[in-house]
Amino acid sequence: MQLIECPWCGPREEVEFSYGGQAHVPYPDDPGGLSDEEWAHYVFFRDNTKGRFAERWNHSIGCRRWFNAIRDTATYRFERVYRLDDPKPVTP
Amino acid sequence: MTSTSRTAEGGRIDRATTLEFTFDGQPFTGHPGDTLASALLASGRHQIATSIKLGRPRGVAAAWAEDPGSLVQIEEPFPEPMLLATTVELYDGLAAHGLPGQGRLAEVPDSARYDAVHHHVDLLVVGAGPAGLAAALTAARAGARVAVVDEQSEAGGSLLSGTERLDGAPALQWVAAAVAELAEHPEVLHLQRTTAFGSYEDGFVLALERRTDHLGATAPKHLARQRVWRFRARSIVVATGAHERPVVFTDNDRPGIMLAGAARTFLHRYGVLPGREAVVFTTNDSAYDAALDLHRVGVCVQAVVDARPEGSARREECERAGIRVLPGAVVTGTQGVDRVTHALVAPFVDGEVGAGSAIACDLLLVSGGWNPAVHLFSQARGRLRYDEGLGAFLPGEELDGLSVTGSATGVSDLGGCLAHGQRVARAALAALAITPAGDDRLPAAPEAVVPTAPLVLWRVPDSSGAEGSTQFVDLQRDATVADIARAVGAGLRSIEHIKRYTTIGTAHDQGKTSGVLTSGITAELLGIPVQDTGTTTFRPPYTPVAFAALAGRDRGRLFDPERVTALHEWHVAAGAVFEDVGQWKRPRYYPQPGEDMEAAVLRECAAARTGVGILDGSTLGKIDVQGPDAAVLLDRLYTNLISSLKVGSVRYGVMCGVDGMVIDDGTVLRLAEDRFLVLTTTGGAAKILDWMEEWVQTEWPDLRVHCTSVTEQWVTFPVVGPRSRDVIGAVFPDVDVSNEAFPFMTWRDTTLEGVPVRLARISFSGELAFEVYVNPWYAVAVWERLLEAGRPYGITPYGTETMHVLRAEKGYPIIGQDTDGTVTPQDLGMGWAVSKKKPDFVGKRSFARPANQDPLRKQLVGLLPTDRQTVLPEGSQIVEFFPDGQLPPPPVPMLGHVTSSYRSAELARPFALALVKGGRERIGDTVHVPVNGTLVPVEVTGSVLVDPEGARRDG
Numbered sequence A: 001m002q003l004i005e006c007p008w009c010g011p012r013e014e015v016e017f018s019y020g021g022q023a024h025v026p027y028p029d030d031p032g033g034l035s036d037e038e039w040a041h042y043v044f045f046r047d048n049t050k051g052r053f054a055e056r057w058n059h060s061i062g063c064r065r066w067f068n069a070i071r072d073t074a075t076y077r078f079e080r081v082y083r084l085d086d087p088k089p090v091t092p
Numbered sequence B: 001m002t003s004t005s006r007t008a009e010g011g012r013i014d015r016a017t018t019l020e021f022t023f024d025g026q027p028f029t030g031h032p033g034d035t036l037a038s039a040l041l042a043s044g045r046h047q048i049a050t051s052i053k054l055g056r057p058r059g060v061a062a063a064w065a066e067d068p069g070s071l072v073q074i075e076e077p078f079p080e081p082m083l084l085a086t087t088v089e090l091y092d093g094l095a096a097h098g099l100p101g102q103g104r105l106a107e108v109p110d111s112a113r114y115d116a117v118h119h120h121v122d123l124l125v126v127g128a129g130p131a132g133l134a135a136a137l138t139a140a141r142a143g144a145r146v147a148v149v150d151e152q153s154e155a156g157g158s159l160l161s162g163t164e165r166l167d168g169a170p171a172l173q174w175v176a177a178a179v180a181e182l183a184e185h186p187e188v189l190h191l192q193r194t195t196a197f198g199s200y201e202d203g204f205v206l207a208l209e210r211r212t213d214h215l216g217a218t219a220p221k222h223l224a225r226q227r228v229w230r231f232r233a234r235s236i237v238v239a240t241g242a243h244e245r246p247v248v249f250t251d252n253d254r255p256g257i258m259l260a261g262a263a264r265t266f267l268h269r270y271g272v273l274p275g276r277e278a279v280v281f282t283t284n285d286s287a288y289d290a291a292l293d294l295h296r297v298g299v300c301v302q303a304v305v306d307a308r309p310e311g312s313a314r315r316e317e318c319e320r321a322g323i324r325v326l327p328g329a330v331v332t333g334t335q336g337v338d339r340v341t342h343a344l345v346a347p348f349v350d351g352e353v354g355a356g357s358a359i360a361c362d363l364l365l366v367s368g369g370w371n372p373a374v375h376l377f378s379q380a381r382g383r384l385r386y387d388e389g390l391g392a393f394l395p396g397e398e399l400d401g402l403s404v405t406g407s408a409t410g411v412s413d414l415g416g417c418l419a420h421g422q423r424v425a426r427a428a429l430a431a432l433a434i435t436p437a438g439d440d441r442l443p444a445a446p447e448a449v450v451p452t453a454p455l456v457l458w459r460v461p462d463s464s465g466a467e468g469s470t471q472f473v474d475l476q477r478d479a480t481v482a483d484i485a486r487a488v489g490a491g492l493r494s495i496e497h498i499k500r501y502t503t504i505g506t507a508h509d510q511g512k513t514s515g516v517l518t519s520g521i522t523a524e525l526l527g528i529p530v531q532d533t534g535t536t537t538f539r540p541p542y543t544p545v546a547f548a549a550l551a552g553r554d555r556g557r558l559f560d561p562e563r564v565t566a567l568h569e570w571h572v573a574a575g576a577v578f579e580d581v582g583q584w585k586r587p588r589y590y591p592q593p594g595e596d597m598e599a600a601v602l603r604e605c606a607a608a609r610t611g612v613g614i615l616d617g618s619t620l621g622k623i624d625v626q627g628p629d630a631a632v633l634l635d636r637l638y639t640n641l642i643s644s645l646k647v648g649s650v651r652y653g654v655m656c657g658v659d660g661m662v663i664d665d666g667t668v669l670r671l672a673e674d675r676f677l678v679l680t681t682t683g684g685a686a687k688i689l690d691w692m693e694e695w696v697q698t699e700w701p702d703l704r705v706h707c708t709s710v711t712e713q714w715v716t717f718p719v720v721g722p723r724s725r726d727v728i729g730a731v732f733p734d735v736d737v738s739n740e741a742f743p744f745m746t747w748r749d750t751t752l753e754g755v756p757v758r759l760a761r762i763s764f765s766g767e768l769a770f771e772v773y774v775n776p777w778y779a780v781a782v783w784e785r786l787l788e789a790g791r792p793y794g795i796t797p798y799g800t801e802t803m804h805v806l807r808a809e810k811g812y813p814i815i816g817q818d819t820d821g822t823v824t825p826q827d828l829g830m831g832w833a834v835s836k837k838k839p840d841f842v843g844k845r846s847f848a849r850p851a852n853q854d855p856l857r858k859q860l861v862g863l864l865p866t867d868r869q870t871v872l873p874e875g876s877q878i879v880e881f882f883p884d885g886q887l888p889p890p891p892v893p894m895l896g897h898v899t900s901s902y903r904s905a906e907l908a909r910p911f912a913l914a915l916v917k918g919g920r921e922r923i924g925d926t927v928h929v930p931v932n933g934t935l936v937p938v939e940v941t942g943s944v945l946v947d948p949e950g951a952r953r954d955g
């Protein structure tokens, strides 16, 4: 049972959290202006990275806040967590 | 049976007290402090069971959890299968028998209690042997919060099995002092009979405490029998010791063959003489202690057979005692049936076995070296390193927050273990910024004697002609060297594949003695280094854990929360039959005497359609959405326009995912310019609140809006049917209930004797209906007022089954029953609920995708079986005949499936809803539904079968 660091609450057990998929995939400004293919990329396509991956997480059985995290998908290690209004960290 | 093999004195047993027990139906005695195995050995009984496949006699081969031989079933006081006689503490009245590999679960419910405790510490020390105690004392003296767990009945670890001395006194005196000192520290938790069985991420360790197992029938009922400790440790010290490793030779499985260290344990801890005439076969110096200790208590040690060409520097010590030492020799085989009678001993030169002779013995001790118990380290993803000199896998890297100490790291001398434990604890404390205490003295251990280098020997070549087929590697699986050779011959190279092919390491003991042997023998057969074969993955649990213990208190009614409405007791008293809707208990129907469900539901439906019915709809999800931008948020999430809704009015709405598929539906009440009450399905309540919060937080943080669940703040009672107006008018005389003053899809607030009540003209049945909302504290009172006022009209409480029939007759879908995540509003015939005016809302862009424009999409339609009899099973497939009356050849194309199906009182026939390809184009057609092997013709209809004009909603 991993501990996940909520930026608002501190480290909590992983069962309190839910996963929200890839981070930094904003809702398009003008969906009507997109081609079917561009729209399908927004709806259906996500990266499947091995290694460092920027993800959305929700402290759903806690403060219920969403936040972003850089997590290594191979080791499960959370390298850092950051607020939604923080820019995506530059990772080496 | 008398204790023929008990020493005259010594051991950690209470000789003044005698315990009676039975084994395989025969009476035996023992003492407190015994295990079942030690008591049987004390009576001269070595065979415990027969083996799983070959039926060979098997006995006690080790003294604790690594024993592959002594599998037993306990019958009294409560049946429990698959225990090791070596780990069962003896108690009065125990009844057990040996098991040939498989046990039998109890046929009566387990009445014992099990529980769990969470515990947070700075340092968790696993193992209370010398290294573990040294680490625990160091941390305790520093004022750290410490937990020490140990699987034995008392602390001491390997010191319980020997004669070591510390500070010039028996080492167990120091153990007692250490335990007493730990007890003085208020921040130290010390648990014996507690096995740490799994280590996970971030210092999480699970341990099983056996609290009353050793008490037998006298166990207090109020105590949990076993407890799972859920430790969260900032740092973990693993001091789990080492398991002795056997050497494999021909017929190495007979009762009377045991590990050399185990014989010392039986002698020193339990006062048991495991034999009269012993042969000791070893590759290292540790077995010399066993030979000398047994000799001292009068066992005739026939020979020490040492595989090392030069033998040991301790040879002289033995010979002074009159023990013959045979260096450069091995045991090549044994004789005996239910007990070993002879060891076959032969010279061993350059890997070749010479001509041998038989030495009589009733005890054959074996030592092939020691395997550090690295299980918890490996479970925590620590990498192992093979040590050529020891022939063992050791921790091969430093882990954050987990360190290994003592003989679990390959340290073998007592002083070394104590110093190592202290050093590791100090390093762990330093990493936690905890300062060690100034006075941190360890006892003085005798100077370590450097042992003669061990020989790494996995197996003795088979000179019997049996080609390894009786050279047992995993006794519990009856798996042999021949089986490994067969696996390698079949082309397997990976140790994981060989494990699964041979089943080695998959039994009760999970390969504690057989795992590393398998790696060594495999490497030998493949001609590669042992480091390259590696080990199989160590996985929790370290020793078996009963499901009952893992379940703890979360059984029966406590397995999952039960949610009940404020009217639950009323429903129970009214004889409701309940169904589970998520975690909710909802009345399904209210049978009257003699009624089955069908009769009850037909009666309830008829009441709602012709008179008045009442439902407890309190489980409906309710979300209070507030803020200046509340309407903006709802416009973006619903397919239809919400912002144009007037205060006091209600609108039905549909929500979709970005893919355009329906995720929920319900009604929205506008309470104020900046406040809405959103009603969701019972099952969708939590999901829709999550959905709203996700969009607000992640995409539209600029919106000034807040959402909160108020599901449990309001009970909801739909009063349904043509006479509902009379009932509501009577109970709430202040409210003008006429259609003009209180039209459909509006709501009004009122009070009932000062209690605020909200009424809404919402209908999920198509009938005139009023929903009554009130604080749950007043639920019973208001419900009873409504029943009282409805009595003249035969008001009838109805359950979810009737609710489903009424809504299905009107073609109202249940999201999640009539939809499955691939259904759009248009598929449901709800294009009218999709705004054309709004520039965007979630899902809108997807409606234009070609796949969502396909005229052959599955659409919601009604089905009427033409026999007016058959209730189509929900989930049934729908097929059609060719125009010539023939079925298409298999596979017959499936047009869709039945999603809801009921018998209708109103229609006086069964009907169904279904998703059918191009369904709306097929209205009027006849298709077929296979039911119990026959094809039932059904007519495709519109989805609204009752009152399609909507004439009834105003009464």
Ligand SMILES: [Zn+2]
Binding pocket: A006, A007, A008, A009, A010, A059, A062, A063, A064, A065
């Ligand atoms: Zn939080």
